[in-house]
Amino acid sequence: MSLPFDTVGVAGAGAMGRGIAQMCVQAGSTVKLYDTQAAAASRARDEICSQWDRMVDKGRLDAAAAAANKERLQLVDGLAGFAGCGLVIEAIVERLDVKKTFFAEVERIVQPQAVLATNTSSLSVTAIAAGLQRPQQVAGYHFFNPVPLMKVVEVVAGLKTDPAVADALMRYTRAMGHTPVRAQDTPGFIVNHAGRAYGTEALRIVGEGVADFATVDRILKDQVGFKLGPFELLDLTGLDVSHPVMESIYHQYFEEPRYRPSVIAAQRAAGGVIGRKAGEGFYRYVDGKAQVPA
Numbered sequence: 001m002s003l004p005f006d007t008v009g010v011a012g013a014g015a016m017g018r019g020i021a022q023m024c025v026q027a028g029s030t031v032k033l034y035d036t037q038a039a040a041a042s043r044a045r046d047e048i049c050s051q052w053d054r055m056v057d058k059g060r061l062d063a064a065a066a067a068a069n070k071e072r073l074q075l076v077d078g079l080a081g082f083a084g085c086g087l088v089i090e091a092i093v094e095r096l097d098v099k100k101t102f103f104a105e106v107e108r109i110v111q112p113q114a115v116l117a118t119n120t121s122s123l124s125v126t127a128i129a130a131g132l133q134r135p136q137q138v139a140g141y142h143f144f145n146p147v148p149l150m151k152v153v154e155v156v157a158g159l160k161t162d163p164a165v166a167d168a169l170m171r172y173t174r175a176m177g178h179t180p181v182r183a184q185d186t187p188g189f190i191v192n193h194a195g196r197a198y199g200t201e202a203l204r205i206v207g208e209g210v211a212d213f214a215t216v217d218r219i220l221k222d223q224v225g226f227k228l229g230p231f232e233l234l235d236l237t238g239l240d241v242s243h244p245v246m247e248s249i250y251h252q253y254f255e256e257p258r259y260r261p262s263v264i265a266a267q268r269a270a271g272g273v274i275g276r277k278a279g280e281g282f283y284r285y286v287d288g289k290a291q292v293p294a
């Protein structure tokens, strides 16, 4: 089966864009990676390339394939670099106005048949597409962190999305070796809706003094079999990302009490105690290892 997209533009070279770029190259596409901070893009390329080197060392990738991958991962210094892309995926900031402006600019650069995909985890795909010239080309394409390891990818059709666009993203996800799942455009889609209570109820349990966060994590792993406890997961994602998602889903469901965010998370997000990326969240991170603060 032929690859649906030969050349893919990825905007945003943070935690998500970096993983998405890696998977697109591994699927066989040429990737144009762009970040407003050039240093972030080159850091991302170095990290992806060293992942491929490690795969070669472990015998999971041959050296020629790694060299070919590196050639197909190309940095661009502006949106004009996306001109020949059949698919552009954005993994930039989680703000409706920023994403709308981004796609309005990209739409003027790419061919009319190019697919415009957003990795939003909480915004409405329909709202992102509204006002564009070609809203039928826009779909949600929701990966999970860390992208190479998390196999599920939600393909989200907005109200105006052409079904052929969603079909192409389904096929492309399979070419990456990941597992696509179709979701309608509703707050949180499937995973962040079904999994909402994992974080919010855990925060409530701690807020009510039932148990401390490390105990909640331990019990949910040992007794229930989750790979990560809710607080480990919040630390991995970062409260800078997950607290606004909690707020957004709560508001989009018209202040539905079940989804009410937590004051504990709000305070920590405001204080920068956001998780692994800050070196401190619920746990403190020393040499990448989680420690329970005294």
Ligand code: NAI
Residues within 6 Å of the ligand: 011, 012, 013, 014, 015, 016, 017, 034, 035, 036, 037, 040, 090, 091, 092, 093, 094, 095, 102, 119, 120, 121, 122, 142, 143, 144, 145, 237, 241
């Ligand atoms: P991040 O903060 O690690 O990276 C974002 C990158 O985008 C930064 O390097 C920034 O310089 C760059 N950027 C900002 N505006 C830009 C623009 N206009 N053009 C090009 N680059 C731009 O963020 P992260 O965690 O990678 O998230 C990105 C998106 O993915 C957000 O929409 C987020 O909600 C979504 N997402 C995040 C998940 C997570 O667990 N971190 C999971 C699923 C989706």
